[in-house]
Amino acid sequence: xxxxxxxxxxxxxxxxxxxxxxxxxxxxxxxxxxxxxxxxxxxxxxxxxxxxxxxxxxxxxxxxxxxxxxxxxxxxxxxxxxxxxxxxxxxxxxxxxxxxxxxxxxxxxxxxxxxxxxxxxxxxxxxxxxxxxxxxxxxxxxxxxxxxxxxxxxxxxxxxxxxxxxxxxxxxxxxxxxxxxxxxxxxxxxxxxxxxxxxxxxxxxxxxxxxxxxxxxxxxxxxxxxxxxxxxxxxxxxxxxxxxxxxxxxxxxxxxxxxxxxxxxxxxxxxxxxxxxxxxxxxxxxxxxxxxxxxxxxxxxxxxxxxxxxxxxxxxxxxxxxxxxxxxxxxxxxxxxxxxxxxxxxxxxxxxxxxxxxxxxxxxxxxxxxxxxxxxxxxxxxxxxxxxxxxxxxxxxxxxxxxxxxxxxxxxxxxxxxxxxxxxxxxxxxxxxxxxxxxxxxxxxxxxxxxxxxxxxxxxxxxxxxxxxxxxxxxxxxxxxxxxxxxxxxxxxxxxxxxxxxxxxxxxxxxxxxxxxxxxxxxxxxxxxxxxxxxxxxxxxxxxxxxxxxxxxxxxxxxxxxxxxxxxxxxxxxxxxxxxxxxxxxxxxxxxxxxxxxxxxxxxxxxxxxxxxxxxxxxxxxxxxxxxxxxx
Amino acid sequence: xxxxxxxxxxxxxxxxxxxxxxxxxxxxxxxxxxxxxxxxxxxxxxxxxxxxxxxxxxxxxxxxxxxxxxxxxxxxxxxxxxxxxxxxxxxxxxxxxxxxxxxxxxxxxxxxxxxxxxxxxxxxxxxxxxxxxxxxxxxxxxxxxxxxxxxxxxxxxxxxxxxxxxxxxxxxxxxxxxxxxxxxxxxxxxxxxxxxxxxxxxxxxxxxxxxxxxxxxxxxxxxxxxxxxxxxxxxxxxxxxxxxxxxxxxxxxxxxxxxxxxxxxxxxxxxxxxxxxxxxxxxxxxxxxxxx
Numbered sequence: 051x052x053x054x055x056x057x058x059x060x061x062x063x064x065x066x067x068x069x070x071x072x073x074x075x076x077x078x079x080x081x082x083x084x085x086x087x088x089x090x091x092x093x094x095x096x097x098x099x100x101x102x103x104x105x106x107x108x109x110x111x112x113x114x115x116x117x118x119x120x121x122x123x124x125x126x127x128x129x130x131x132x133x134x135x136x137x138x139x140x141x142x143x144x145x146x147x148x149x150x151x152x153x154x155x156x157x158x159x160x161x162x163x164x165x166x167x168x169x170x171x172x173x174x175x176x177x178x179x180x181x182x183x184x185x186x187x188x189x190x191x192x193x194x195x196x197x198x199x200x201x202x203x204x205x206x207x208x209x210x211x212x213x214x215x216x217x218x219x220x221x222x223x224x225x226x227x228x229x230x231x232x233x234x235x236x237x238x239x240x241x242x243x244x245x246x247x248x249x250x251x252x253x254x255x256x257x258x259x260x261x262x263x264x265x266x267x268x269x270x271x272x273x274x275x276x277x278x279x280x281x282x283x284x285x286x287x288x289x290x291x292x293x294x295x296x297x298x299x300x301x302x303x304x305x306x307x308x309x310x311x312x313x314x315x316x317x318x319x320x321x322x323x324x325x326x327x328x329x330x331x332x333x334x335x336x337x338x339x340x341x342x343x344x345x346x347x348x349x350x351x352x353x354x355x356x357x358x359x360x361x362x363x364x365x366x367x368x369x370x371x372x373x374x375x376x377x378x379x380x381x382x383x384x385x386x387x388x389x390x391x392x393x394x395x396x397x398x399x400x401x402x403x404x405x406x407x408x409x410x411x412x413x414x415x416x417x418x419x420x421x422x423x424x425x426x427x428x429x430x431x432x433x434x435x436x437x438x439x440x441x442x443x444x445x446x447x448x449x450x451x452x453x454x455x456x457x458x459x460x461x462x463x464x465x466x467x468x469x470x471x472x473x474x475x476x477x478x479x480x481x482x483x484x485x486x487x488x489x490x491x492x493x494x495x496x497x498x499x500x501x502x503x504x505x506x507x508x509x510x511x512x513x514x515x516x517x518x519x520x521x522x523x524x525x526x527x528x529x530x531x532x533x534x535x536x537x538x539x540x541x542x543x544x545x546x547x548x549x550x551x552x553x554x555x556x557x558x559x560x561x562x563x564x565x566x567x568x569x570x571x572x573x574x575x576x577x578x579x580x581x582x583x584x585x586x587x588x589x590x591x592x593x594x595x596x597x598x599x600x601x602x603x604x605x606x607x608x609x610x611x612x613x614x615x616x617x618x619x620x621x622x623x624x625x626x627x628x629x630x631x632x633x634x635x636x637x638x639x640x641x642x643x644x645x646x647x648x649x650x651x652x653x654x655x656x657x658x659x660x661x662x663x664x665x666x667x668x669x670x671x672x673x674x675x676x677x678x679x680x681x682x
Numbered sequence: 683x684x685x686x687x688x689x690x691x692x693x694x695x696x697x698x699x700x701x702x703x704x705x706x707x708x709x710x711x712x713x714x715x716x717x718x719x720x721x722x723x724x725x726x727x728x729x730x731x732x733x734x735x736x737x738x739x740x741x742x743x744x745x746x747x748x749x750x751x752x753x754x755x756x757x758x759x760x761x762x763x764x765x766x767x768x769x770x771x772x773x774x775x776x777x778x779x780x781x782x783x784x785x786x787x788x789x790x791x792x793x794x795x796x797x798x799x800x801x802x803x804x805x806x807x808x809x810x811x812x813x814x815x816x817x818x819x820x821x822x823x824x825x826x827x828x829x830x831x832x833x834x835x836x837x838x839x840x841x842x843x844x845x846x847x848x849x850x851x852x853x854x855x856x857x858x859x860x861x862x863x864x865x866x867x868x869x870x871x872x873x874x875x876x877x878x879x880x881x882x883x884x885x886x887x888x889x890x891x892x893x894x895x896x897x898x899x900x901x902x903x904x905x906x907x908x909x910x911x912x913x914x915x916x917x918x919x920x921x922x923x924x925x926x927x928x929x930x931x932x933x934x935x936x937x938x939x940x941x942x943x944x945x946x947x948x949x950x951x952x953x954x955x956x957x958x959x960x961x962x963x964x965x966x967x968x969x970x971x972x973x974x
Contacts, residue, residue, distance in 0.1 A: 101864050121867040128868035134861040138883040147879070148869035199869065 052077040052235035053098060053203060058107035060093055060259075067093045068104070069259035077112075078233040080226070082246040085256030086282070091239040092131075094256075095205050098237065100124050112202055124203075127196030127234075131208040133188050135180035141191050142167075142176035148199035166194040169228060186217035190224065197232065204229070204236040210245060222248050243283055247271070255279050273411055280323050280413070287329065287383045289322040290563075290604075291412070298322060298412060301604070305341055305407060319415040319570070326386035328409045331360055331397065338406030348399040349382060358394055360385045362405055418446035418571070421503040422481075423494055423523065424470045425452070425463070429539065433509030434470055436542045436663065438479050440507075444571040448474070448481035451497055453490040460487065491523040498531040504564070508537045528666035529638050534564060538663040542632070545663065548576045549631040551622055552598060552611075556637040558672035562601040565635055565665075569607045574632070576602055578611035579625055581618045623659055634660060637667040724945060731942040734935070742939035750916050751924035752943060758832070758920060759900035762839040763893045769840075770847025770892060771885065775877075777848075778855040793845045800842055804909025807838055830912035835920065838906040843896040850892035854885055890958050898951045901944065 053075040060068040068090040075081045085091045096102040098109060100121035109117045116124050135144050142163050149159045167173050170190040180188055189209060196204060209225070210218045226249055229236050240246060246253045247267045255263040255270060263270050263279040274280035277288070289300050297304035300322055335342045346364035362383050383405060389397070397403065422437045424430050434450075441448050450470050454463040467483045474481050486493040498506050508524040528535040548569050550557070569576050578595055595611045602609040614621050626634060657664075732739055742748065777789060795803065811818045811828040818829065828834050858881070866876040904922040911918035913927060921940055928937040 099864075099868055101867065121864070122870050122872055124868075125870075126868055128865065130861040130865060132859060132861060134859060134865040136862070136865075136880055136884070138886065147866070147871075150879075151870045151875060195869070 052079075052112055053081075053237065054108075054110035054113075055094070055098070056108040056110070058094065058097060058109070059105045060090070060097065060102065061105060067259050068097070071107070071259065071261055073254060073261060073264075075235060075237060077235050079251045080229050080236045080238065080249055082250035082253045083237060083239045083256055084241070084243065084246040084250075084253055084282075085239075086241055088258075089256040090259035091241075091256050092207055093259075095128075095207050095237060095239050098203070099126050099128050099205055101128075125199075125201050127199075127201035127204045129189075129192045129196050129204075129206045129209050131211050133180075133192040135188055135191060135195070137180055139179075140176060141172070141178050141180065141183065144180065144191060145176075145195045145198050147195060152199055162198060166198055169231070170194050170224065184217075185213055186221055189213065189217075189221055193225065193228065197228070197234070202235065204234045206236065206238040208240055209238065210240070210242070218244075225249065255282060257282075272409075274323070274413070277321060277323075277413060277416065280411075285326055285384060287324040287326065289324065290415075291320050291322045293320055293412075301344060303341070303343055305343075305410060307412070319567075320412040321415060323411045323413060324383075324407055324409075326359065326384045327357075328407060329383060329385035329387075330406045330408060331362065331385050331387060331403050332406065333396065333401070333403055335404040335406075338404055340406040340408035343405045343407045344383075345402065345404050346383070348397050348401045348403055351394060351397055351399060353394070354386070356388065357386050358389045358397075360387060360397060362403060364405060415567075418444040418505060418568070419449070419503045420446050421449050421451055421494075421497060421506045422470075423453070423490070423506065423508050423527075424450045424466055427509065429509035430466075430470070431473075431509065432538050432541045433507050434473060436509075436536070436538050437507050438474060438477050439542070439544070440505075440568075440572075441479060443573075444568070448479065449484060449503065450474075450481050451484045451486065451494060453486045453488060453493045455487075455489050457487070491526045494523055494527050495531055498527065498533050503533055506531055506533055506535050508535065510537055510539060532668050534561070534668060535666045536663060537666065539657075540661055540663075542663045545572050545632040546574045547629065547631045548572075548574045548633045548635060549626060549629070550576060550578045550598075551634065551636040552578050552580055552595065553618065556639045557598060557667065559598075559601055560672075561637070561667050562598050566602040566604075566607045566609075568665075569602070569609075574607075576607055576609040577629070577631070578609065579622065580611065580613045581621045582613065582615050583617075585615060619656055623656075626660070626662070631662070633663050633665060635665040635667065639667070639672075727938060727941050727945055730934070731938040738935065739939050739942075742936045743943065745936065747915055747919065748924060748936060748940050751919050751921045752940060754832070754835075754919070755901055755921035755944075758835055758839055759897045761836055762843055762900040763896045765836075765840055766843055766847045766896050767889055767893050770844065771851050771882075771889065774848050774852035774855050775881070778852055792848060795842055796845045800903065800905030801909060803842055804838055804906035807834070807841070807906070807910050811837075829910055830914065830918060832918060834910040835907055835918055838910045839900045839903055842903055842906050843899045846895040846899060847892035850895065851885055851888045854888040855881075858884060887958060891955060894951050894955045894958070898948055898955075901947060901951075 053073075055071055055073045058068050058071040058073075059066070071090075071094065083091045083094060093102060097104050098111075100116065100119060104117065107117070108115055111124060111126075136147065139147070142160075145163045145166055146159045149162060154162070163176060164173070167176055170193060172187060172190060172194075175183060175187065175191075180191065183191070193206075193209070206225075210221055213221065222245065238245070238249060250267050252265060253263075253267055253270050254261050257278060263275045265273075270279060271283050274283065280286045280288075291298040291300040291305070293299075293307070294304065296307050298307055298320060305322070329343075330338060330340055331348075332338045335345070344364040346362040348360060349363045350359075350361035352359040352361075362385065364383055385405065418440065420437055420440060422433055424434070437448055440446055450467055452463040452467040452470075454460045464485055467485060471481055471483055484497065486497070494506065497503070506527060508527070510524040524535070524537050528537060548565070550565060565576065568574075578598060580591060580595055582591070591613075595613075599609050599611055612625070614625065622634075625631075743752075773792065777785065777792075808829055809815050811821075811834065813819065813822045813827060813829065815829075818827070821827070828837065862880065862884075863876050866880045871879065902922055903920070904926070907920055908923055908926070911920065911923065913919055913923050915927075919927070921944055925937045925941050925944070928934075928940075
């Protein structure tokens with residue numbers, strides 16, 4: 051092993067840039083660290099070079115611990131993003147610099163520089179100054195300069211960052227040739243998948259200072275370990291499926307599973323990842339070479355040079371397609387296919403087509419990530435208990451958040467966190483803890499806005515005092531957080547009967563999927579309740595309820611709907627009590643818009659009557675694509 | 683009446699020569715103002731100096747006091763330039779590379795000599811180091827008298843010209859990327875080696891500019907020098923002091939001769955500076971074009 055990093059940590063201020071990173075780079079290998087800006091990749095490179103000292107951890111170069119060795123003595127070559135060629139030196143002097151420092155005789159130096167110039171294909175440019183040569187040439191000079199003194203390890207920081215596509219492609223080839231020729235152990239840092247795929251013997255994908263995935267380019271591309279990696283490496287169609295024996299059920303279609311896919315068991319919910327180039331499109335299903343997936347209408351057809359990009363709105367698939375930017379558009383799949391002009395004309399939208407799959411990859415369904423707001427009240431213990439239940443049934447991740455709004459509360463809050471963690475440990479439940487200073491509502495909202503959680507959980511008792519209620523962080527967070535908020539005022543047992551209050555139009559499909567996912571994990575039955583003021587429900591309402599029901603059933607959740615007439619709140623309370631539901635779900639969207647509770651005490655009365663866990667869906671607007679079709 | 687005529691004239695003038703507009707008039711006015719303000723006085727020095735023939739001019743120059751004054755001025759200017767390039771570069775390096783508390787205050791303080799009248803600099807030096815000064819009165823019994831010596835003059839010149847070196851070196855240092863030094867480190871160069879081979883050479887232009895500026899200012903320094911030197915003939919009298927003394931004594935010829943030499947020196951430095959600056963800006967321009 052040429053480079054070994056063990057448990058490397060580095061943080062600036064509060065922010066961890068590199069987080070317990072362990073990595074081995076084999077001798078002679080070209081290893082690519084791929085990550086977005088801020089993922090810590092450059093910091094890792096600088097730590098290997100000795101330009102930055104790690105806070106913790108060990109760095110070994112060829113088996114020798116160099117963690118405390120200054121850069122001068124590490125014998126590494128480093129190519130900087132801006133090349134940092136010395137402006138006052140000629141190209142030849144730049145290349146010879148490392149040799150001059152090593153006191154190599156002038157004659158030897160000159161011969162060596164000539165050889166290097168030849169290797170990078172820039173013979174005759176030795177007398178030029180860096181300001182008089184092109185960016186691509188500068189890059190090659192920087193490479194030659196870093197290789198001149200035969201370093202043990204070559205490190206490259208975004209070496210193609212400042213170049214146009216054409217020189218990029220050329221220089222990649224050049225670098226790969228040079229690296230092969232010299233068999234020098236190389237670490238290259240980039241944010242560009244193209245660099246990584248073309249150059250890397252192996253790729254490591256970084257996010258927030260952690261190594262998410264490691265493997266050969268085709269391995270990480272075809273069989274990514276997480277959804278983030280899959281999406282980072284390119285566009286991917288993301289569907290939901292259920293494993294049945296050797297197949298995965300997607301909508302009404304079963305796709306045969308291959309041996310090497312991730313461990314799975316019958317009944318497990320999985321994500322099905324299909325790259326655009328793994329989809330095919332034909333006018334009739336019989337013409338498909340792969341497995342038939344769904345029928346749909348061509349929605350868009352874009353010429354993209356070597357291939358066409360086809361958007362197909364498909365029917366009967368419970369799923370979503372998520373591009374690299376995290377855009378979600380329900381039931382639209384993107385295919386990338388090579389087409390002749392005539393074939394392309396035949397697919398002009400809104401042509402009805404059949405979509406087939408040639409290959410796919412499955413991932414376990416993501417675990418529920420739960421943020422638990424902890425204080426030292428009795429209700430917080432109820433919340434913790436519920437969090438454990440949820441986490442056990444969904445293989446969830448728990449994060450405990452304590453907020454002190456006054457410095458005097460600091461110690462108590464921290465103690466509360468420690469106690470909570472201990473209590474969880476007794477039930478062999480792991481949890482992360484977070485401590486914040488500030489106003490609880492603001493701090494919790496800040497955390498929920500980070501898109502690191504699926505659910506925020508509170509324990510709070512609805513008190514008869516209106517001030518207590520409306521000032522309570524739970525209430526504010528429920529109204530304003532972008533993720534659903536689960537509030538439990540009482541110790542919750544098993545949640546087996548879920549009542550979803552759906553009055554007309556406020557629940558998005560994505561939220562319904564979330565409810566389905568939660569209910570399925572809890573093995574709970576779901577009832578949709580619609581309370582209407584008049585005697586007969588409008589037809590559109592029934593369509594809407596049917597649609598939501600379908601979303602739930604597609605996910606394998608048992609669900610039904612009830613339509614009741616009467617006043618909304620009394621009817622709801624009545625229904626809750628008579629049928630003995632364990633969990634009430636409603637959306638804060640309309641509540642917020644229509645000011646359902648004209649004053650605080652009416653809200654208070656309502657909540658104090660509930661006396662059971664409540665899941666409040668987020669108050670923001672539905673993205674258009676997530677609105678139920680029946681009300682659009 | 684005349685005014686109206688003038689207006690008519692101008693109007694017709696403009697009509698006849700369409701290219702000559704306000705721009706031409708403003709430029710002409712500027713030259714008319716600059717000529718008596720700048721060019722004529724400088725011209726006067728040379729006219730007066732050479733009016734009575736070259737031999738008289740050379741004669742005036744060859745006097746012992748004149749010779750001494752010119753040499754002293756050149757020596758002081760040279761020493762000031764050398765010392766201040768070292769001091770200024772070091773200060774610029776520290777200021778551009780390190781962060782420390784009160785850094786901004788230090789930056790302002792260092793540039794203060796530009797704002798303070800030089801006579802006041804001289805006075806304050808006297809009040810500190812002079813035989814009756816705050817520190818000087820303890821040194822005086824020991825036989826150490828920094829004031830009214832060449833050392834005192836040098837001290838005053840270092841003080842007064844300090845910001846010029848700093849001002850030309852610091853921006854260039856700040857422009858160098860951090861990775862510039864790091865690149866040298868990764869290739870095996872130590873801190874000193876990096877400074878010597880990498881940092882210093884890239885400061886060449888700036889150092890030359892700073893040195894020339896310092897030299898020119900030191901050569902012409904009067905206010906502080908007259909205070910700290912005591913204007914002692916053949917001991918501390920620099921060229922500007924000599925010119926002033928001779929002029930006051932009525933020896934206009936002697937004063938003029940030395941003034942002419944000083945003026946020629948200053949012009950030379952000025953034109954060299956101009957060349958250096960232009961050279962640097964075109965070079966930098968080339969790099970910029972390349973980057974974009």
